[in-house]
Amino acid sequence: AQKITQTQPGMFVQEKEAVTLDCTYDTSDPSYGLFWYKQPSSGEMIFLIYQGSYDQQNATEGRYSLNFQKARKSANLVISASQLGDSAMYFCAMSGLMYSGGGADGLTFGKGTHLIIQP
Amino acid sequence: DSGVTQTPKHLITATGQRVTLRCSPRSGDLSVYWYQQSLDQGLQFLIQYYNGEERAKGNILERFSAQQFPDLHSELNLSSLELGDSALYFCASSVGDRGISPLHFGNGTRLTVT
Numbered sequence: 001a002q003k004i005t006q007t008q009p010g011m012f013v014q015e016k017e018a019v020t021l022d023c024t025y026d027t028s029d030p031s032y033g034l035f036w037y038k039q040p041s042s043g044e045m046i047f048l049i050y051q052g053s054y055d056q057q058n059a060t061e062g063r064y065s066l067n068f069q070k071a072r073k074s075a076n077l078v079i080s081a082s083q084l085g086d087s088a089m090y091f092c093a094m095s096g097l098m099y100s101g102g103g104a105d106g107l108t109f110g111k112g113t114h115l116i117i118q119p
Numbered sequence: 120d121s122g123v124t125q126t127p128k129h130l131i132t133a134t135g136q137r138v139t140l141r142c143s144p145r146s147g148d149l150s151v152y153w154y155q156q157s158l159d160q161g162l163q164f165l166i167q168y169y170n171g172e173e174r175a176k177g178n179i180l181e182r183f184s185a186q187q188f189p190d191l192h193s194e195l196n197l198s199s200l201e202l203g204d205s206a207l208y209f210c211a212s213s214v215g216d217r218g219i220s221p222l223h224f225g226n227g228t229r230l231t232v233t
Protein backbone atom coordinates (compact mmCIF):
# COMPACT_ATOMS: atom_id res chain seq x y z
CA ALA A 1 0.00 0.00 0.00
CA GLN A 2 1.10 3.53 -0.68
CA LYS A 3 0.93 6.41 1.74
CA ILE A 4 1.53 10.12 1.38
CA THR A 5 2.08 12.36 4.39
CA GLN A 6 1.85 16.12 4.29
CA THR A 7 2.63 17.41 7.75
CA GLN A 8 1.77 21.09 7.21
CA PRO A 9 -2.00 21.62 7.29
CA GLY A 10 -1.55 25.32 6.69
CA MET A 11 1.18 27.84 5.93
CA PHE A 12 1.36 31.64 5.83
CA VAL A 13 4.12 33.10 3.67
CA GLN A 14 5.03 36.65 2.69
CA GLU A 15 4.76 37.50 -0.96
CA LYS A 16 8.01 37.05 -2.93
CA GLU A 17 9.45 34.63 -0.42
CA ALA A 18 10.30 31.06 -1.38
CA VAL A 19 8.03 28.32 -0.04
CA THR A 20 8.77 24.68 0.70
CA LEU A 21 5.84 22.32 1.06
CA ASP A 22 6.73 19.02 2.69
CA CYS A 23 5.77 15.60 1.41
CA THR A 24 6.96 12.19 2.53
CA TYR A 25 5.82 8.94 1.05
CA ASP A 26 5.89 5.24 1.66
CA THR A 27 5.66 2.54 -0.95
CA SER A 28 6.93 -0.94 -1.71
CA ASP A 29 6.77 -0.35 -5.46
CA PRO A 30 10.19 -0.25 -7.12
CA SER A 31 8.95 2.22 -9.71
CA TYR A 32 6.66 5.11 -8.94
CA GLY A 33 5.81 8.65 -9.80
CA LEU A 34 5.40 11.66 -7.56
CA PHE A 35 3.11 14.54 -8.41
CA TRP A 36 2.09 17.89 -7.04
CA TYR A 37 -1.28 19.45 -7.70
CA LYS A 38 -2.70 22.87 -6.85
CA GLN A 39 -6.35 23.35 -5.97
CA PRO A 40 -7.44 26.99 -5.82
CA SER A 41 -10.63 27.98 -4.04
CA SER A 42 -12.48 27.62 -7.33
CA GLY A 43 -12.01 23.87 -6.99
CA GLU A 44 -10.15 22.68 -10.07
CA MET A 45 -7.09 20.44 -9.72
CA ILE A 46 -4.10 21.83 -11.56
CA PHE A 47 -1.11 19.61 -12.32
CA LEU A 48 2.15 21.33 -11.35
CA ILE A 49 5.08 18.96 -11.55
CA TYR A 50 6.06 15.31 -11.85
CA GLN A 51 9.08 13.32 -10.67
CA GLY A 52 9.77 9.74 -11.67
CA SER A 53 11.45 7.53 -9.13
CA TYR A 54 14.33 6.75 -11.50
CA ASP A 55 14.84 10.30 -12.71
CA GLN A 56 18.38 11.38 -11.94
CA GLN A 57 17.63 15.06 -11.71
CA ASN A 58 15.05 16.96 -9.70
CA ALA A 59 12.12 18.13 -11.76
CA THR A 60 11.58 21.82 -12.42
CA GLU A 61 8.69 23.67 -14.05
CA GLY A 62 9.04 27.42 -14.06
CA ARG A 63 8.84 28.63 -10.45
CA TYR A 64 8.15 25.11 -9.21
CA SER A 65 10.82 22.59 -8.37
CA LEU A 66 10.62 19.23 -6.69
CA ASN A 67 13.27 18.43 -4.11
CA PHE A 68 13.38 14.65 -4.45
CA GLN A 69 15.33 12.73 -1.83
CA LYS A 70 14.76 9.07 -2.54
CA ALA A 71 16.60 7.68 0.47
CA ARG A 72 14.53 9.87 2.77
CA LYS A 73 11.36 9.17 0.78
CA SER A 74 10.60 12.84 0.50
CA ALA A 75 9.37 14.92 -2.41
CA ASN A 76 9.08 18.50 -1.27
CA LEU A 77 7.67 21.17 -3.54
CA VAL A 78 9.58 24.44 -3.70
CA ILE A 79 7.88 27.55 -5.04
CA SER A 80 10.27 30.38 -5.73
CA ALA A 81 9.26 34.04 -5.51
CA SER A 82 5.74 33.35 -4.27
CA GLN A 83 2.82 35.36 -5.63
CA LEU A 84 -0.62 36.13 -4.26
CA GLY A 85 -2.09 33.81 -6.88
CA ASP A 86 -0.20 30.90 -5.34
CA SER A 87 -2.66 30.86 -2.44
CA ALA A 88 -4.38 27.49 -2.70
CA MET A 89 -4.44 23.92 -1.41
CA TYR A 90 -1.46 21.88 -2.54
CA PHE A 91 -1.59 18.13 -2.80
CA CYS A 92 1.26 15.69 -3.07
CA ALA A 93 0.39 12.42 -4.77
CA MET A 94 2.06 9.26 -5.91
CA SER A 95 1.43 6.36 -8.23
CA GLY A 96 2.95 2.97 -8.63
CA LEU A 97 2.64 -0.22 -10.57
CA MET A 98 0.39 -3.01 -9.49
CA TYR A 99 2.14 -6.29 -9.99
CA SER A 100 -1.03 -8.21 -10.61
CA GLY A 101 -2.71 -7.47 -13.91
CA GLY A 102 -0.13 -4.93 -14.96
CA GLY A 103 -2.48 -2.09 -14.37
CA ALA A 104 -1.96 1.00 -12.33
CA ASP A 105 -3.58 2.22 -9.19
CA GLY A 106 -4.95 5.66 -9.26
CA LEU A 107 -2.95 8.30 -7.54
CA THR A 108 -2.73 8.24 -3.77
CA PHE A 109 -3.10 11.75 -2.40
CA GLY A 110 -1.96 13.38 0.80
CA LYS A 111 -4.31 15.48 2.93
CA GLY A 112 -2.96 18.68 1.45
CA THR A 113 -1.37 21.92 2.66
CA HIS A 114 -3.34 25.14 2.63
CA LEU A 115 -0.92 27.83 1.51
CA ILE A 116 -1.78 31.48 2.04
CA ILE A 117 0.44 34.15 0.52
CA GLN A 118 0.28 37.46 2.35
CA PRO A 119 1.06 40.83 0.71
CA ASP B 120 -7.75 24.52 -19.23
CA SER B 121 -6.81 20.88 -18.71
CA GLY B 122 -8.76 19.65 -21.74
CA VAL B 123 -10.85 17.30 -19.59
CA THR B 124 -14.57 18.12 -19.70
CA GLN B 125 -16.98 17.17 -16.95
CA THR B 126 -20.71 17.68 -16.94
CA PRO B 127 -22.72 18.79 -15.13
CA LYS B 128 -20.85 21.24 -12.91
CA HIS B 129 -23.42 21.05 -10.17
CA LEU B 130 -26.02 18.45 -9.31
CA ILE B 131 -28.58 18.60 -6.54
CA THR B 132 -30.72 15.56 -5.92
CA ALA B 133 -32.57 13.71 -3.20
CA THR B 134 -31.65 10.63 -1.23
CA GLY B 135 -32.44 7.40 -2.99
CA GLN B 136 -32.08 8.87 -6.44
CA ARG B 137 -29.70 7.94 -9.24
CA VAL B 138 -27.41 10.30 -11.17
CA THR B 139 -24.93 10.05 -14.01
CA LEU B 140 -21.76 12.09 -14.23
CA ARG B 141 -20.07 12.43 -17.58
CA CYS B 142 -16.44 12.94 -18.55
CA SER B 143 -14.66 13.56 -21.83
CA PRO B 144 -10.91 13.00 -21.57
CA ARG B 145 -8.20 15.05 -23.21
CA SER B 146 -7.67 14.32 -26.86
CA GLY B 147 -5.33 11.35 -27.17
CA ASP B 148 -5.66 10.20 -23.57
CA LEU B 149 -6.77 6.59 -23.21
CA SER B 150 -7.05 6.37 -19.42
CA VAL B 151 -9.88 7.84 -17.41
CA TYR B 152 -9.90 7.97 -13.63
CA TRP B 153 -12.69 8.91 -11.25
CA TYR B 154 -12.06 10.48 -7.85
CA GLN B 155 -14.24 11.59 -4.99
CA GLN B 156 -13.24 14.54 -2.84
CA SER B 157 -14.95 15.14 0.47
CA LEU B 158 -13.91 17.09 3.53
CA ASP B 159 -13.59 14.06 5.78
CA GLN B 160 -12.11 11.55 3.32
CA GLY B 161 -9.97 13.80 1.17
CA LEU B 162 -9.31 12.68 -2.41
CA GLN B 163 -10.27 9.06 -2.91
CA PHE B 164 -9.56 7.06 -6.04
CA LEU B 165 -12.67 5.29 -7.26
CA ILE B 166 -11.94 3.54 -10.54
CA GLN B 167 -9.82 3.62 -13.67
CA TYR B 168 -10.56 2.68 -17.26
CA TYR B 169 -8.05 2.25 -20.03
CA ASN B 170 -9.20 2.15 -23.63
CA GLY B 171 -12.62 0.90 -22.66
CA GLU B 172 -11.60 -1.68 -20.09
CA GLU B 173 -11.67 -1.45 -16.33
CA ARG B 174 -8.06 -1.31 -15.15
CA ALA B 175 -8.10 -0.63 -11.44
CA LYS B 176 -10.59 -0.25 -8.66
CA GLY B 177 -10.24 1.81 -5.54
CA ASN B 178 -12.73 2.70 -2.84
CA ILE B 179 -15.78 2.51 -5.05
CA LEU B 180 -19.06 1.55 -3.43
CA GLU B 181 -21.21 -1.19 -4.93
CA ARG B 182 -23.91 1.44 -5.50
CA PHE B 183 -21.54 3.18 -7.88
CA SER B 184 -20.57 1.99 -11.33
CA ALA B 185 -18.72 3.38 -14.28
CA GLN B 186 -17.94 2.64 -17.87
CA GLN B 187 -15.82 3.96 -20.69
CA PHE B 188 -17.32 4.05 -24.15
CA PRO B 189 -15.68 3.41 -27.54
CA ASP B 190 -15.24 7.15 -28.05
CA LEU B 191 -13.36 7.12 -24.70
CA HIS B 192 -15.77 9.28 -22.79
CA SER B 193 -16.75 7.88 -19.44
CA GLU B 194 -19.75 7.95 -17.17
CA LEU B 195 -19.97 7.44 -13.43
CA ASN B 196 -23.35 6.22 -12.21
CA LEU B 197 -24.29 6.79 -8.59
CA SER B 198 -27.44 5.09 -7.33
CA SER B 199 -29.45 4.86 -4.11
CA LEU B 200 -27.83 8.10 -3.13
CA GLU B 201 -27.18 8.89 0.51
CA LEU B 202 -26.39 12.17 2.23
CA GLY B 203 -22.80 11.01 2.64
CA ASP B 204 -22.37 10.80 -1.13
CA SER B 205 -22.35 14.59 -1.30
CA ALA B 206 -18.89 15.46 -2.60
CA LEU B 207 -16.88 16.84 -5.48
CA TYR B 208 -16.39 14.17 -8.12
CA PHE B 209 -13.41 14.52 -10.41
CA CYS B 210 -12.59 12.85 -13.64
CA ALA B 211 -8.98 12.76 -14.78
CA SER B 212 -7.27 11.44 -17.86
CA SER B 213 -3.78 10.42 -18.86
CA VAL B 214 -2.02 9.10 -21.89
CA GLY B 215 -1.02 5.73 -20.51
CA ASP B 216 -2.26 3.27 -17.97
CA ARG B 217 0.80 2.87 -15.79
CA GLY B 218 0.11 5.76 -13.48
CA ILE B 219 3.48 7.33 -14.14
CA SER B 220 2.23 9.93 -16.56
CA PRO B 221 0.52 13.01 -15.18
CA LEU B 222 -3.20 12.93 -14.61
CA HIS B 223 -5.08 15.94 -15.90
CA PHE B 224 -8.23 16.72 -13.99
CA GLY B 225 -11.52 18.15 -15.07
CA ASN B 226 -13.21 20.90 -13.08
CA GLY B 227 -15.32 18.41 -11.20
CA THR B 228 -19.01 17.83 -10.58
CA ARG B 229 -20.28 19.02 -7.24
CA LEU B 230 -22.97 16.63 -6.05
CA THR B 231 -25.31 17.64 -3.27
CA VAL B 232 -27.68 15.02 -1.90
CA THR B 233 -30.52 16.45 0.19
